[in-house]
Amino acid sequence: MTNDHIKIGDVEPRIRYLGDGVQTQFGFTFPIFEDEDLKVFLGASAVPESSGYTVTGAGQSVGGTVTFETPPGDGVAVTLLRDVAIKRTTDFSESGDFRASVINNELDRLTAVAQQLSNQVGRSVRLADTDADGTLQLPPAGERAGRLAGFDAAGNLIAAAPGGTGALVSGFMETLLDDQDAAAALGTLGAQPLNGDLEAIAALTPDDGDLLTYADGAWTAAPPASSQTTGTWTPQLTFANPGDLSVSYAAQNGTYLRIGDFVHATFEIVTSAFSHSTSSGNCQIAGLPFSASGNIANGATNGLRWGGINKPGYSQVLTYVSAGSDHLRLEACGMGQSATAIVASEIPSLGSVVLIGSVGYRAISQ
Known part of the structure; x- marks a missing residue:
């Protein structure tokens, strides 16, 4: 890292791309202090990648680049996220030197942490700025087990039971939601199980106004024959x-x-x-x-x-x-x-x- 401290601008500490199966280099415009401050995610995985790429630009105010050994697949999301460890890295001694570079680096870290916390808060469930005071805190595990996340009449987060008072679904849907498997759900709905006829009908691509007919052991969808002769x-x-x-x-x-x-x-x-x-x-x-x-x-x-x-x-x-x-x-x-x-x-x-x-x-x- 150079002697000049990082300058933290007003920038989001997160950027997302979509791979095309060819591109290997993906830039980021937010600064990081060390390579380990950058988390790299592929697809929808919540676990960051631990290998298969290199990072350049640590210690630079303008950000840097992630270079993959193998191009991410076509349509695969590539997410680059700054995740600075929330810890103190300096300690000032009594009557010791008070160097500007040291305090600047420490303030830069605090600003970076504030930005990543702001990013996390912005991507979380929270009350609108214009809402009255309320709570979005989850009830204890024992109260919310087997229930649905819902909101009471005041807009506060509650553990709601399907059906009953304040139901999020109708009584009929409650009987459907507690079915243990597809066969039970079909019974509740009074629906016919999937069979060869239904599969054949589902495979058809009718146009508006086509009639569904069955002849010689096969289903077809075709425009109706003229009824006038x-x-x-x-x-x-x-x-x-x-x-x-x-x-x-x-x-x-x-x-x-x-x-x-x-x-x-x-x-x-x-x-x-x-x-x-x-x-x-x-x-x-x-x-x-x-x-x-x-x-x-x-x-x-x-x-x-x-x-x-x-x-x-x-x-x-x-x-x-x-x-x-x-x-x-x-x-x-x-x-x-x-x-x-x-x-x-x-x-x-x-x-x-x-x-x-x-x-x-x-x-x-x-």
């Missing part, structure tokens, strides 16, 4: 008992839109030849693209353009779909008349039949 169908004019019915069509078209289980179907039937002599029963339009759900009492009917039907006293013709059926029935209604089915005898043979309209109904789920 469109298509065509072929409407067919017939009767409950077709007999010798013969039909030729000038127009025979049908389209549908299905959204979920709801189906909106259109149809166009125009006959070019139509004859029957043994047909009987209600008139039907067969060939619906989807059978009606068994959960509906009546299918919804829409407007119908019609011709070739002879039912005196009735002015309207509607389509009707029964629960579970795959065809439409034709019904007639009129002022003061109850709705009734249109039967084969009310559609004259050799006439021209026109049925153009649409129907909405709920289909069997796919």
Whole structure:
């Protein structure tokens, strides 16, 4: 150490770096008196390193450098801390020499100790400067054993029991926290133990809106398939008992839109030849693209353009779909008349039949 005393500036006696696996030299800007005054820590270890590095700069006001033999690993914390022993290193004799360098060195040590104590206090739990008087002293070991560190209504540190008065957790969480192992905790939570299915699901990386599905022994997460479909169908004019019915069509078209289980179907039937002599029963339009759900009492009917039907006293013709059926029935209604089915005898043979309209109904789920 040189004859000039160390000059202790206003500097923190601690510095921290992160290693990159290459750097070996790490500087410190606070002065130390001897190499032993510097503690070197790697990672989160509370025990300082005792070897594997050298220190330069002891006795210099500007600090120094720690050089490692092996570079600290990438991301490994490197902490350099001044830790001067709190002891007196000088003794002044009665009527002896009172050298300035000796008293300066002693005052420098006292200042260094004050700085490291200030650093330790600043990194500890303490009351705010604006708080009223209180205590953060731990209760005796016997009072705090098996309890949690908490604060009472005045903000003072206490040993708090989980649950109960002044609880830090709910009663339910108290029963969970006292479980001795994972199996007991699962029982308290009513949770399913980890299994192959849960591991497979946890390994998925779904996007927002994806559906979780299980098929062929595997779990997948994928966007939902479109629930809307469109298509065509072929409407067919017939009767409950077709007999010798013969039909030729000038127009025979049908389209549908299905959204979920709801189906909106259109149809166009125009006959070019139509004859029957043994047909009987209600008139039907067969060939619906989807059978009606068994959960509906009546299918919804829409407007119908019609011709070739002879039912005196009735002015309207509607389509009707029964629960579970795959065809439409034709019904007639009129002022003061109850709705009734249109039967084969009310559609004259050799006439021209026109049925153009649409129907909405709920289909069997796919």
